[in-house]
Amino acid sequence: MDGKKRKNIKPGLSVSVxxxxxxxxxxLTDGVVKDILTNSATHPHGIKVRLKSGIVGRVKEINS
Known part of the structure; x- marks a missing residue:
């Protein structure tokens, strides 16, 4: 799935940022999404999220 679209990212999802x-x-740093920080529907460099560990980064991969 694409980390550039906000609709693909939900809290609790395992991602690489x-x-x-x-x-x-x-x-890349792996973790679980706590908060979505990007307000727009898409972002060319990936949606910015805060992981449960407190790390902030842009989603590059969504891990299933």
């Missing part, structure tokens, strides 16, 4: 400081390297 890229944090701000990791954007150059593309390092």
């Amino acid at each position: 890229v944090q701000k400081q990791d954007q150059r390297s593309g390092k």
